[in-house]
Amino acid sequence: MKMVKVFALIIGIILIALIAWWFFGKHEQAAQSAQVKDNGQKATVVVNGGYSPSTVVLKKGVPGQVDFDMRDHTACLSHVVFDSLGVNKDLTKQKITTVKIPTDKAGEFNFACGMDMFHGKVVVK
Numbered sequence: 001m002k003m004v005k006v007f008a009l010i011i012g013i014i015l016i017a018l019i020a021w022w023f024f025g026k027h028e029q030a031a032q033s034a035q036v037k038d039n040g041q042k043a044t045v046v047v048n049g050g051y052s053p054s055t056v057v058l059k060k061g062v063p064g065q066v067d068f069d070m071r072d073h074t075a076c077l078s079h080v081v082f083d084s085l086g087v088n089k090d091l092t093k094q095k096i097t098t099v100k101i102p103t104d105k106a107g108e109f110n111f112a113c114g115m116d117m118f119h120g121k122v123v124v125k
């Protein structure tokens with residue numbers, strides 16, 4: 001084999017590995033716990049090309065809210081939808097959008113952008 005072919009082969013293998021990692025690898029992001037104060041708790045999710053962090057943890061039994069800090073300008077992330085809570089909010093009207101989360105029992109609330117392309121969740125435990 002010629003040197004160029006070997007080189008092309010190596011590049012090809014690296015690319016395939018990268019693509020496989022991108023699609024099948026676990027891109028785990030650390031879940032972030034809410035700050036608890038005596039009158040409640042809140043977690044902030046920054047919206048910028050996705051949700052960061054994509055998982056937030058709230059404490060059961062403490063009134064909870066998630067603040068979405070909008071820094072994205074694409075139509076894709078302009079709405080946040082909590083299907084199970086019947087919440088669909090426009091994040092572009094104000095910088096911070098608050099979503100109240102029921103914390104009376106443990107559970108998970110998934111949220112997504114309006115097109116269901118970006119996902120995150122709120123865990124109550």
Ligand SMILES: [Cu+2]
Pocket residue numbers: 075076077113114115116117118
């Ligand atoms: Cu979208």
